[in-house]
Amino acid sequence: MRKNKISMTDIIISIILIGITITCLVPILNTISISLSDRVSAGLGKVYVWPINFTIAPYEEILKDKQFFTSFLVSIFRVLLGGVINVFFCITMAYPLSKDVKAFRAKNMYMWFLVFTMLFNGGLVPSYLLVQNLGLVDSIWALVLPGAVPVFSIILLMNYFKSIPSSLEEAALMDGANPFYIMWKIFVPLAKPAIAVITLFAVVGHWNAFFDGLIYINTPGKYPLQTYIQTLSVSIDYQNINSLSPQDLMKQMAISDLTFNSAKVVVSMIPILLIYPLLQRYFVTGIIMGAVKE
Amino acid sequence: MLIIFSIIPMFGLIMAFQKFSPVYGIFGSPFVGLYNFKTLFFRSPNTMQVIFNTVYISVAKILLGLIIPVVFALLLNECRVHWFKRSMQTIVYLPNFLSWVIVAAMFSHIFSVTGIVNSMLLFFGLKEPIMFMASNIWFRPIVILTDVWKNFGFSAVIYIAAITGIDLNLYEAADIDGASRWQKVKYVTLPGILPTIILMATLSLGNVLNAGFDQIFNMYNPVVYQTGDILDTLVYRIGLVNMQYSLGTAVGLFKSIISIILIFLSYKLADKYAGYRIF
Numbered sequence: 003m004r005k006n007k008i009s010m011t012d013i014i015i016s017i018i019l020i021g022i023t024i025t026c027l028v029p030i031l032n033t034i035s036i037s038l039s040d041r042v043s044a045g046l047g048k049v050y051v052w053p054i055n056f057t058i059a060p061y062e063e064i065l066k067d068k069q070f071f072t073s074f075l076v077s078i079f080r081v082l083l084g085g086v087i088n089v090f091f092c093i094t095m096a097y098p099l100s101k102d103v104k105a106f107r108a109k110n111m112y113m114w115f116l117v118f119t120m121l122f123n124g125g126l127v128p129s130y131l132l133v134q135n136l137g138l139v140d141s142i143w144a145l146v147l148p149g150a151v152p153v154f155s156i157i158l159l160m161n162y163f164k165s166i167p168s169s170l171e172e173a174a175l176m177d178g179a180n181p182f183y184i185m186w187k188i189f190v191p192l193a194k195p196a197i198a199v200i201t202l203f204a205v206v207g208h209w210n211a212f213f214d215g216l217i218y219i220n221t222p223g224k225y226p227l228q229t230y231i232q233t234l235s236v237s238i239d240y241q242n243i244n245s246l247s248p249q250d251l252m253k254q255m256a257i258s259d260l261t262f263n264s265a266k267v268v269v270s271m272i273p274i275l276l277i278y279p280l281l282q283r284y285f286v287t288g289i290i291m292g293a294v295k296e
Numbered sequence: 297m298l299i300i301f302s303i304i305p306m307f308g309l310i311m312a313f314q315k316f317s318p319v320y321g322i323f324g325s326p327f328v329g330l331y332n333f334k335t336l337f338f339r340s341p342n343t344m345q346v347i348f349n350t351v352y353i354s355v356a357k358i359l360l361g362l363i364i365p366v367v368f369a370l371l372l373n374e375c376r377v378h379w380f381k382r383s384m385q386t387i388v389y390l391p392n393f394l395s396w397v398i399v400a401a402m403f404s405h406i407f408s409v410t411g412i413v414n415s416m417l418l419f420f421g422l423k424e425p426i427m428f429m430a431s432n433i434w435f436r437p438i439v440i441l442t443d444v445w446k447n448f449g450f451s452a453v454i455y456i457a458a459i460t461g462i463d464l465n466l467y468e469a470a471d472i473d474g475a476s477r478w479q480k481v482k483y484v485t486l487p488g489i490l491p492t493i494i495l496m497a498t499l500s501l502g503n504v505l506n507a508g509f510d511q512i513f514n515m516y517n518p519v520v521y522q523t524g525d526i527l528d529t530l531v532y533r534i535g536l537v538n539m540q541y542s543l544g545t546a547v548g549l550f551k552s553i554i555s556i557i558l559i560f561l562s563y564k565l566a567d568k569y570a571g572y573r574i575f
């Protein structure tokens with residue numbers, strides 16, 4: 003039996019917890035309120051966690067901003083394409099690898115192959131040159147193909163496939179099903195929770211990636227959303243930056259269109275916030291399945 | 297079937313081997329031995345500074361990233377109101393899913409001259425706003441703290457899961473023995489999640505040279521190169537911005553090799569102390 007009395011310790015703990023939680027929320031709220039405030043108060047730094055002189059003008063501006071719109075579409079397209087490709091490769095890789103060494107002799111070799119690529123990579127410059135030589139620069143494939151085979155997700159799915167009883171497979175073989183049929187019709191439906199997890203990994207990963215867009219895509223019209231925002235609000239004019247003093251630099255940062263950019267940041271957060279309930283439900287299970295297994 | 301699909305991971309491997317030849321003209325270029333490495337370590341004075349920055353930032357991140365989530369998970373576990381606990385967890389977990397582009401944009405507003413932090417400091421009697429993002433004193437702490445801000449909810453969730461896994465009988469036994477609340481935390485909960493803590497610590501060892509490219513890249517500016525430049529950003533600037541391909545690759549290779557040694561070491565340690573293996 004637990005005592006239901008509220009003690010001093012309870013109060014202190016609650017206060018600390020509330021403090022931590024507020025620290026987590028304030029930056030997000032601050033950005034949202036800046037995006038909803040008028041320019042002058044935002045520029046003067048009067049806005050805390052509640053908008054001053056409420057206005058939705060920045061959002062109206064976004065609707066008119068063609069570049070933002072195309073980038074948003076590029077990002078969505080990328081998430082869909084990349085997500086489908088990732089999940090497809092995951093399933094087709096994980097299924098054979100979940101079999102016993104006896105049934106599939108080269109298994110360990112492939113396994114090492116995968117893990118090796120996970121631990122060791124060529125680094126930035128060779129990767130870039132490879133993509134360039136393959137002629138992928140400036141196409142959406144440059145964003146989707148280099149990460150087409152996510153090893154961590156494969157291991158996760160492989161472990162899940164392993165937990166499905168093999169008697170199901172034997173029964174299907176008796177009935178004359180071929181391996182492809184067994185995989186798509188028996189194993190994939192049974193592994194739905196794990197597939198949900200890897201899909202979410204893929205979606206979040208693709209939505210949040212910005213750097214590949216920055217180096218592989220040269221036409222601003224083809225930038226995914228995160229890259230577009232990155233070029234806008236974070237880096238300011240790197241060409242003549244070396245000639246600037248810190249004061250000038252800060253001034254330039256302040257002049258850049260604060261409310262408008264905040265509004266863009268907020269809009270780009272929305273998809274993540276929308277799928278957040280799903281994320282919360284599956285991510286933890288996924289991490290625990292994949293990493294902290296016995 | 298598998299052979300077809302393993303061609304795609306081959307991309308990764310081709311890249312891994314390409315670096316062994318200097319890159320202009322991949323197979324035909326002259327072999328220069330360790331020349332690039334010599335340039336790197338003996339002829340450019342800031343390489344050591346960059347390595348120091350990298351290790352400093354990532355070690356601080358790893359330490360704080362271990363302590364804060366554990367404390368938070370323990371506190372949350374002591375909290376008895378269920379809905380309160382759940383909503384806390386939901387909120388602290390949220391920043392984890394935002395990209396660094398967004399997080400960096402938010403924090404550069406917050407720490408800017410007219411940002412919320414400076415407004416508050418001025419209110420409390422500071423004379424002049426501090427330029428946090430362009431200050432070599434403040435840049436590292438900001439990088440470390442924002443990283444913790446973004447990621448601690450995620451680790452906390454893992455610890456909370458570990459706490460849920462502790463056998464309730466142990467708490468009952470402790471109650472019967474008359475243990476106080478603090479004693480229960482100290483002798484039941486903490487030892488219960490210790491294997492998870494050790495596991496997380498050893499696995500993060502492999503990341504000592506990864507100080508967080510996405511984050512630094514979005515937050516730094518030339519004024520803070522002295523304290524904020526890390527290996528990955530150096531590779532980017534040397535390799536892709538200045539087009540010195542082979543020098544950039546040399547830095548990358550150096551980093552990869554140290555990292556892989558650290559990763560093997562950490563897996564060995566994880567195996568030994570926490571019984572963890574990939575397969």
